[in-house]
Amino acid sequence: MKILAIRLKNLTSIEGTVEVDFTAEPLCSAGIFAISGPTGAGKSTLLDALCLALYDKAPRFAASVESVNLADVGDNRINQSDVRNLLRRGTSDGYAEVDFLGVDGHRYRSCWSVRRTRNKVSGSLQPQMMEVKELDTGKEFQGTKKELLAQLVELIGLTYEQFTRTVLLAQNDFATFLKSKGAAKAELLEKLTGTGVYSFISQEVFARNKAAQEEVALIHNKMSVIELIPEEEQLALQKEKELLAEKRSEGIKLLAEQNAQLNVVRSLKTQEELRTKKQKEEQGEQARLKTALDILASQEEGLVRFKAQWEAIQPDLKRARQLDVQIQSQQEGYIQSQQLLQAARKQVQEQDKRKRMVEEQLHLSYQTLRRLLNVAGTEDSLRLEQVEETLRQEEGNLSAGIETNEKRLERLNAFGYPSLAEEQVKLQKELARQQNIRQLTEALKKAMSEIEHLEKEAADCSKELSEREVALKTVQRLYENARMAVGKDVKALRRQLEEGEACPVCGSTSHPYHREQEVVDTLFRNMEQEYNAATAVYQQVNNRSIALQRDLAHQKMIAGQVREQLSAFQKESTDTGNEEQIQQRLGELAKLILEYRNLYAEWQRGDEEIKKLRSHYEALRENVSRCRLAMQKVSAANEQSVLLQNAAIAEQKRFEVIEKALDTLRRERSGLLKGKSADEAEAAVARREGELNLALEKARKEVETAQNGLSGLQGELKQIASSIEELQVRQKQIEFPEQLPEAIKKQQEENLNTERSLSIIEARLLQQAKNKAAVEQIAKELSEKQSVADRWAKLNKLIGSADGAKFKVIAQSYTLNLLLLHANKHLSYLSKRYKLQQVPGTLALQVVDCDMCDEIRTVYSLSGGESFLISLALALGLSSLSSNNLKVESLFIDEGFGSLDAESLRTAMEALEQLQMQGRKIGVISHVQEMSERISVQVQVHKKVNGKSVLSVVG
Missing domain, CATH: 1.10.287 (Helix Hairpins)
Structure with missing residues (x-):
């Protein structure tokens, strides 16, 4: 792993953009270089930028920094442990960027950036962003900030803690380490080497042993409560x-x-x-x-x-049957004739209806023709030959209109409107997305501000609630005592007291409240009022605390929702430009679309005219056809009406003859069987x-x-x-049958007593069997648990402890021994006089003075310069120990050289040059003039006015 370049902008005292390129001269050829400048100029800012770009952390913001909110711009606040505090005040954005060679041999670039809302100095701080890409191929890594940081650890080959022990060395920890006590040395060594697991193992062994012993004790207790009957x-x-x-x-x-x-x-x-x-x-x-x-x-x-x-009644029944047959026969003819008559009448009505309908259709067709031609008068005044001439004229007008509108359609198709509309929709979505991002960012800022405000109020309210609770408990205790003092029993006892006689409760012979009952009652009422007031105030503060906690949870939920929405909008980014560019392009598209819509409206108007002409032409043609057809239907309907009316008259006469004969039969039949049918009578x-x-x-x-x-x-x-x-x-x-009920009752009671006695004995014997089985089961379980407990007890005796110190000291003793091997190797270059050695059986350190016949000396006898050299050797040893098999080609050493004399400084420089010869590029951060003079290639940080610094590379 090797650092190739560091770039930063607007971080702490460094304003503007700064670059330190280790691949360009003079830094490319320099194996060792100095980062020099006065105290507070910003030398360590380079190392902060290095860690920010790679790990989103900075050495100056250690985990022990107290969590306190500080004022930012406006009403905003920011936690003092937040790395965004490195952004220079008075600037709207900043970044830290590092180019490095990964463990796979490829070159990568990692960029950490932060900005304020709308890139204004007065804007609130936005969440920091991370970007990682491979320089050789241009591939950009995707994922959340957490996922990108995990990928960076794989590319670098070191975690943040390993990086700060391997690449960034600070002597302060090792100066403390050199002279600290054994337990403190184990704790510090654990922190520096990242081997905290041994403390956890020691504590876990202690906890498991304790749990195992408690389980054994619990089983013993279970066995002791089981009672067995003697044999x-x-x-x-x-x-x-x-x-x-x-x-x-x-x-x-x-x-x-x-x-x-x-x-x-x-x-x-x-x-x-x-x-x-x-x-x-x-x-x-x-x-x-x-x-x-x-x-x-x-x-x-x-x-x-x-x-x-x-x-x-048989003769009447026979005649009734004959008449029923005749009536039935005549009834069928009557019904048939009636149906035929109704059908004839219905046909006449339907024919009249059809005739009226065709006449109405003819009338309507002529009315429609007159309306279409805008002609007044009757049907006789309108000739169909004139209408057909008008049809031919309108057909020519329709063809001309269609030809004109098709030319307009060709011009519309040449516009390419779908692509314009698609681009407009895409730009409008992107504009809305950017506006949503801006609104959501402001909403998130407001929500975070409200959360900080509510957290402060909730903390204050919680503190006040604790104070009120203490006060309420005090007042309540006094109130309870006062209430007891005014109780009926106490009053009665007080009335029986006599001056000079001992009180049966307290033994006092002086009774100050014996004659002052009203004073006691007044004190109680005052105390009661004070207790009620304290209770009301406590309840009010408690209600306010609950409301604040509810509001705080609600605000956090809102902030989480806004953050998710903002992240979703940010992931949808497109290469369509900023809001101003989008607005400009949307204006151009609007003009083109307006021109298209005007031409489209003109085409629509032409199309409407064509539709009207076509509709009028087709309606006119259709109504001419309807008129001709209606005239034919009216003539046919008149002829059919005459035929149907003649048929209906003939059917009416036939129906009247049948009806008369049927009435005669019915009158004769009604006089037989009381009008009932023969079947009904039977x-x-x-x-x-x-x-x-x-x-x-x-x-x-x-x-x-x-x-x-x-x-x-x-x-x-x-x-x-x-x-x-x-x-x-x-x-x-x-014998004696009358005495049987009493004898049976007596025998039943005797049998019941026998059954009860037998049940009690059987229950005791059954419980004895269950207890024996339980004891055997518990004994088996006890044997298993005791075996496990014995193993944990032995392990606890070796390495277990409640605070984890026992195994930690043992484990760190081996780690310390390995560390001293690496440290002594580096110490042989820094000072051949001394070797570091572990005091046997402890974590304490001692030095071997080779110039004094290997005399053993305490580390407290070393001078300041000697302590620094040994601390530097320890730091370099830890760097070798942490890197393991990973080749680390960059090393930065921060301060500590001011305590060295000229000779020790020369020795330290020679040791660093030895490290340079091993292939490492070493950066030394120091304000020591002598050291700066010895290193020709320097990154100089110069202080300017207003807390501003500038950077230059010389060599």
Whole structure:
């Protein structure tokens, strides 16, 4: 990895555009160069620009910078840890750009840029942008800022932390590292080498061991709460269970015998009661049978009378049938004649209607012709031959109009209107997009400003709420004490106090409130008012805090939505120019489209005229044809009307003859069967006969049912009598039958007690079995958990600790040893007198003084210049350690040379020249005059007025 060029604009003290090109002379041939200038001129700004372009971070904005919002332009504020603070005040935009050689050997360019709204100095700061492209092919990388930064890490081969340890070296951390204590040295070494995972491993081992031990303890507690019955007690319970089971069987058997005897007694009583009931039912069935026999005789006599009446009306029925046939025959002819007459009348009406319609059509056609020709008068005054001459004239006018309008259409097609309209729509969309971006940017600025304002208000309100809560708790405690002091019991106790006698509560013989109850009540009311006021104020502040949090969440949601919309609009960018260029092109398109539309309107007017001429011509021609056709239809309709009217008159006469004959038959028929039809009379007779037969059959069934019921009751009475005799014999064998209910109740209670005792014993034995199984399961689980806990305990003893320090010190001891190997290699060039060495068993450092027979010395005995050289060796060693197998060809060293004397400075320069010979290009940032004089190629930063600096490359 190699830095090829750094460019920046309007960053901190450097105003305008500045470029440092390491591929151009004199920097191209210089292996070592100095970045020199007075303090505050802006030397470190070059390194800030380098990190901004590659990582969107700057060394001066460390993670420990406090998060505080500072005033920007207008009412806007910006966090002091925000890298956009590097934009020079009084400028509207700035950027940092770096060309570098990636790990794949290709050249890339990364650009970080920031600007203010509308590129005005008074505008609010917009989000910073990142652009990355490959210089050899011109390919631009796509994606969000986060995605581009991830791709840059892959191209460079180093993370930001690795980059600042490998390419940018600062001695301050290593001067601290050299003399710090062991734990602090481990923490600093962890930060510098990025090996913080060891602390995490140590803490995780400690946490896992603690959790494992707690699991084992928990299982022990689970086992301790399970109670097991002693073996002797379990055997006694088993024996008692067998005795109770035998007793339960005997009790059940005895209870069954007693219930059977009781059933005999109850069955005898039931059978006797049933016999009495059945005897009463037998008497009822005998009465019912007599009634049914009387009804049957009556129904048989009624059926005989009905059949005699039916024989008497047979002659009338026969004549009625003959008349019905004649009427039916005559009725069919009557209906047919009536239908024919109606059809004839309908045809006459329809023909009259058709005649009127064709006459109306003829009249309308002549009216239409007169309207089309604008001629007044009657049909006779208008001749069709004159109309046809007018048709020929209008046909010539129509052809001429069509020819003229086709020429206009050819001119319209030459305009290419679709492409003009498409371009206009595209430009209008782009103009709307740019306007939306501007509006959304302003809306986002407003939302972020509102969020900062709400966050400040919410923080202030939260602080006030905490203070109010403390005050409320204090007042509440005093109020509760005061309320207890005015309670009924306390008042009653206070009234019983006597001066000089000890109070039974506090033991005091002085009672200042004994006679001043009103004073106590007044103090309580005052305290109550103060408590209520404090509660109201706390509730008010709490409500305000909730409202602020809700408003803040709402504003953040709005800002997120605006940011998403803005990103979506920005992704739709096209190469159509800015708003002014788009407006200009839209004006040109509007003129062309207006000219097209005017010609199109002229063509439309011509087309409308042609349509009107064609419509008039076709209407005139069509109405001439209609007139001729209507005249023919009127003549044919007159002839048809005469024929239909003659046919209708003949059909009317035939209908009147048939109607008269039908009336004569109907009068004779109405005097027979009361006007009913023969079928209807027969149906009525059959219906009545059926009803009489049904009634007769029902009466027969009633008689049969009554006979069967009486027979069944008599059979049941015989059976009941037999059962009573048998039950009486069995009851005589039972001793004391009247005492059976009491004996059964007593036996049931005894059986229930036995069952309860047996259930209790069975439950205890079942619980014993469950407890044994649970103990076995827990013991198995305990064995497994104990094995895991033992392993974690051993591991925790080796490397585990709550703060992660144990394994961190062990791991960093190996890292420190490797670091010292690289550092001593560089220290051999810087100072051959000293070697760095690790104090055995610790992270402390000591130096070996080779000029004093390898005497071991403490690092605190070193001079300032010697400490600097050793710190520089450590920094260079870390650079070698961090780069691993990655070839890093650029190195920047920031300050630290001011503490060196001339000889040490010379030694440091020689060491740096050795690094240069290894293929690295080294940049030294220093304001030391002697060092600047030794390095011929320099990037000089000169201070000017108003905090402005300029940059020049000399060599």
